[in-house]
Amino acid sequence: MTRKVEKSIDVDVPVTTAYNQWTQFEEFPRFMGGVREVRQLDDRRTHWIAEIAGVQREWDATIVEQVPDRTVAWAATDGTTNAGTVRFAPLDTERTQVHLLLEYEPEGLVEQAGERLHLVDRQAESDLARFKEYIEGRQVESGGWRGTIAPDRLPSEEADLPDPAARHRADTDEEPPPPETEPEEATARIPASRDAVGPR
Structure with a gap:
């Protein structure tokens, strides 16, 4: 059964800075506690190694939608069942709300036990807090991808x-x-x- 986790946080940087930093997938391990490695294969595909509810998983994901300063959405193509969407909304010229939606399917007894303890929920909240600390500490993105990917209809x-x-x-x-x-x-x-x- 697919589970959903939604979390939001306000960051004290312009929307372009927050968005650009989120497109730097290979830097996710710097603020995502469960992510061990992300390799950018091309403009749309990434390879992930992460720990989910105490279990190491490895999978490929494809960016299914991307709108500069608004949305980044991805979905796993093999290895695990998960997808996510991050939306960015400017609160003013120097502040941005970051909204994260995760959809996943617990696999095996360990992950199902972790689901009962709300481990993914806590991890998502912690990851957003670390993203806030990371980007506010830098005050400038380390790079950015400004391309547009339309969702498949x-x-x-x-x-x-x-x-x-x-x-x-x-x-x-x-x-x-x-x-x-x-x-x-x-x-x-x-x-x-x-x-x-x-x-x-």
Whole structure:
């Protein structure tokens, strides 16, 4: 059965700084207690080694949605069942709310016992607190990935969407404008700062 954990924290840095730092996946072990290693395989794929409820797990994950200064979402593709979404909301020009949603499925007796003790819940809260301490201590991101990844749309979702051309014809006799096209994925990295730490 899939479990969900949601936690939020306010950090005293601009939204761009908080977002950029979160895209530096290889630095996650610096503030995530259960994460042993993250390797960036390419712009969308990462390899994780982590301890979940006392059990070491290893898996690959794919970024399924990414919107600069707003959202980073990922899902495991093998090795374990988990997914997560982080949303960033500016509170003002110098403060940001970071909201974390984790979805996972406990595997085995040890993880199920850890679930009863709310170990993942506590770990998520602790990780956000360490992220706050980490980024506020630096006051500048160590790098950032500013690309956009659109979420894959399910066929059923496509069927439910209204036809913009039909809607236009209902409102006016004019021909509908040509549809706007956006690239599904745009790559735009910003360089790491000179005082960057950890491998890139």
